[in-house]
Every structure is written in structure tokens, then in C-alpha cells.
Amino acid sequence: MKNLATSILFVLFxxxxxxxxxxxxxxxxxxxGEHGGFxxxxxxxxxxxxxxxxxxxxxxxxxxxxxxxxxxxxRIIDGKGSFRSILELRALRMRGGEHTVSGLTFSHRLSSPxxxxxxxxxxxxxxxxxxxxxxxxAFTLPKPVPIESPLRxxxxxxxxxxxxxxxxxxxxxxxxxxIRHDESMYRPDVSEFQEFFLRVVAGGRRAxxxxxxxxxxxxxxxxAPGDFSGDGVLDLDDLEMMTRATRxxxxxxxxxxxxxTHVDANDIAYWVRELGNSxxxxxxxxxxxxxxxxxxxxxxxxxxDDVSGASIWYSGDWNGDGDFTTADLVFAFQDAGYEMxxxxxxxxxxxxxxxHVSLLFVVGLFGNYRRRKSDPSLRCRSFGWH
Ligand SMILES: [Ca+2]
Ligand SMILES: [Ca+2]
Ligand SMILES: [Ca+2]
Ligand SMILES: [Ca+2]
Numbered sequence: 001m002k003n004l005a006t007s008i009l010f011v012l013f014x015x016x017x018x019x020x021x022x023x024x025x026x027x028x029x030x031x032x033g034e035h036g037g038f039x040x041x042x043x044x045x046x047x048x049x050x051x052x053x054x055x056x057x058x059x060x061x062x063x064x065x066x067x068x069x070x071x072x073x074x075r076i077i078d079g080k081g082s083f084r085s086i087l088e089l090r091a092l093r094m095r096g097g098e099h100t101v102s103g104l105t106f107s108h109r110l111s112s113p114x115x116x117x118x119x120x121x122x123x124x125x126x127x128x129x130x131x132x133x134x135x136x137x138a139f140t141l142p143k144p145v146p147i148e149s150p151l152r153x154x155x156x157x158x159x160x161x162x163x164x165x166x167x168x169x170x171x172x173x174x175x176x177x178x179i180r181h182d183e184s185m186y187r188p189d190v191s192e193f194q195e196f197f198l199r200v201v202a203g204g205r206r207a208x209x210x211x212x213x214x215x216x217x218x219x220x221x222x223x224a225p226g227d228f229s230g231d232g233v234l235d236l237d238d239l240e241m242m243t244r245a246t247r248x249x250x251x252x253x254x255x256x257x258x259x260x261t262h263v264d265a266n267d268i269a270y271w272v273r274e275l276g277n278s279x280x281x282x283x284x285x286x287x288x289x290x291x292x293x294x295x296x297x298x299x300x301x302x303x304x305d306d307v308s309g310a311s312i313w314y315s316g317d318w319n320g321d322g323d324f325t326t327a328d329l330v331f332a333f334q335d336a337g338y339e340m341x342x343x344x345x346x347x348x349x350x351x352x353x354x355x356h357v358s359l360l361f362v363v364g365l366f367g368n369y370r371r372r373k374s375d376p377s378l379r380c381r382s383f384g385w386h
Contacts, residue, residue: 020192021081021220021230026241028215028248029056030322032310039244040075047071054309055090055212060202062097069202069209077108077194079230082221085155085196086252088172088214092151094124094131097204101125104211106153107136108218109195116188117197118164120153133168138184145179146170150214154178159222162186172250217245217252225257226275234275236285236314242271243313246320265319265331279337280318281329289337297324298366329359 025040031051033039049058049071060069087106094102107119121134125142132142145168152169162185169178196218202209220230227234228241245255245263255263257270272278281289283296297303297316302324309322316324319331337343 020079021223021227021232022077022079022083022194022218024083024217024219024223024228024230024241025075026215026217026219026228026244026251028054028244029213030054030309031056039240042075044072044074047073049073052212055214057210057212058200059208059210060200061208062202062204062206064205066097066205068100068204069207071200073198073213075196077196077218078192079220080159080190080192080194081223081230082159083108083155083157083218084221084252084254085216085218086152087198087216088150088152088250090150090212090214091210092122092147092149092212093208093210094122094202095206095208096124097202097207100204100207102203102207102209103201104209105136105197105199105201106155107197108155108157109197110157110186110190111188116186117195118157118166118184118186119155119197120166120168122153122168133179133181135166135181135184137164137186138181140181140184143168143179143181152178156221157186159190162190215248215251219252219254221254226271228254234271239268239271239276239285240312240314242268243317243320247309247322268318268320269335273335273343277343279332279340279343280335281332281337283314283316283318287342288340289332289335290339294362294366300324303366326359326363329362333359 027039029051031037035041035043037051047058049056058071060071062069085108092104096102101123103121103123105119105121107117109117111117117137119136121136122131125132126144129147130144131147133145134142148170150172152172154167154169155164157164163183164186165180165183167178167180200209200211219228223230226238226242229237242255245251246265246268249263251263255267257267260266269280272280272282276285278285278287279289281293283293296314300315302311302315304325311317311322311324316328318328321327332338
């Protein structure tokens, strides 16, 4: 569960039968999540990594020890379904020890506790400017891939056919297709208990490894549009993933709800209006945009604050840039839902003057809530930030 405040206002807009889609997650590694910097409460971190400049930095350096130095990042994944995992990282560097290699394993265990899974192993066994890129399940021959930054690793699994693919994208910013291994079949039984697993290892004496994790998504491919968590309901968890995805920008195309190839504030608007049947500004997702929502977001104390990137839907970041600013109020009032009750067929487009006057009114009325930010106990109680 999220924090207490979120769970109290947990509102279900749409429910439908769920047949055990995998539980989706999105970590942006900005270090502002309420669980030690992570957004997700369920990470198992065996690592002394730390958040730096919007990434999670993992580094291992071996001295004269022959024992491999490993860092792990793991999470139990509930459910059983088709999914796509994407890990994007920067500045990966590996130096192998004497007679050993260093490497990075990005995998999804499908049959825990037997640890059977599909995934990618990258190592530095090749000379010069290339990694070896392995399919960890099929044991096919490694492909040589260029060392690039940023790079993206992809696992896609279809539960119906048990076919999966793994891919290495040596520059996700361009339109060139990733380098793939041939589609393979996962033959063991797939269980409901699954696990995401990332391991970074400095192999042996004088080895080292360094990586900056940019973001990670694991998303169900058989859930309804907008149900990124895969739990069969559309709620704040999904919308907050949508806003975080907007801030990252270059993410899984499942977040591109309006299909224009970009992930931006228009996709947030699509989620809220078309899927959630509500208005921009409905911070508590009860289907209406009214003064309760404004009290909620101004009470969070993040309006025009000097902490960059820490705001979420619930605390006023409605356009997905990470902060609660006037731009969010403009975005909401342009949607014309304030005090209009539940969304209906009849809409009106507000004049710019109306928006301007409304903003002056709102900031005048609620701006004093900013002072509460100076009370750290309130801030922690409301949102659990650290
Ligand atoms: Ca959901
Ligand atoms: Ca879009
Ligand atoms: Ca509301
Ligand atoms: Ca914003």
C-alpha cells in the first residue's frame, strides 16, 4: 500500500475481472520516493548504492580479494501474465579481474522458488568497445553489442505462448531497433510467485563495476489501458505512475495513451478524462474537482516550493513535471471542471479571463497553506517524505 492518506482516499473508478496480471511498477530513481527514496515499498536492496543526480548509482571495486563483489536489487512480482520490463541505465563500466569477468544480470524469475527465469546477462568478456549480451535462459551464443550510454535492456514475455524475447538498445533516443536474440520458449511452469532480479557483479581480484540506473518499469501487457499496476482497478497508484512516466518522458509506449508517440501531459489528461471520467485537478480522485482537492494539494505545502521533482498527483503535480506550480493550476482550470460536479456530457471551454481570475482566487485563498511546509512534522505525517 501507499501511505495512509492515499489509502483513505483510495477510490475505485473502474473494476473488471483480473486474471492475475503481473503487478506493475515504475521506479524513476529520482530518490524522492517515500520508501528510502524508492517509490515502491517492496524492494529488497542488497547494495550500498545511492541516489545521485536522478539516478541510482551502484559501484563495486575489488582490491586483492578473489571474492566477487555483488549488489542486488530484487522485488517479488505477484501475478502471472504477459509483461514487458525495461531498464535504462547510464555510464555502465565493467572491468574484469584476473581470469574473471564482471557483469550485470537483468532478469525475471518466472518459477520461484526454483529461480527459473528469463533475462539478460551483459559481461565484459569481449575486448575493445563491446559487451557480450546473453540470453540467460536459452543459452544461445552471446551477441557482441557496442558499449553505449544511455542503454536500455528489455524483456518481453507472453504467458499464453510462453515465448519471450530479450533485447539490448544501444541508444534508446534514436529510432534504430534494439538488438534482439531470437524469440525463445520458456518451458518450465510459470508460477504466480515471480521475482524481478538485478545483479551487478565485480568479478574477482582487481575487478570493478559501475552503473547509474535511470528508470525501471515492469508493466503487464494483458491489463486494461491505464491499469499500469495490473490489479484490475484504475486508481491513484496508476495515475501517479502516469505522472512519473510523463516526467521521465522516454518510457514504455504503454504510457502513450493517446497514441501520438510521446508521453506527456496529454496522456495524463487522457487517463483522467477518458479512463477516470474526471477532471484535471481531482487530486483525491473522487470524480470531482472542488475545494477539497485544493485544500489537499495546498496542505501538502509543495506549491512553488524549492524542492525539485518531489510532487505527485496527490500533492498538486497535475501536468507531470514533478512540481506543483501555477502551470498545474492553469492546466486544471483549462479543463473547466472546478465545482462542476461529476463529469458529464455538457462541457464548456473557459475564457482566458475566467482562468486568470480563478487562479488569483485560488492562490489568494489557499496560498497561506505554503507556510505549513516549514513544519516538517506535518509534512512527514501527510506524505511520509524523508
Ligand atoms: Ca491499477
Ligand atoms: Ca501521448
Ligand atoms: Ca476531488
Ligand atoms: Ca507540475
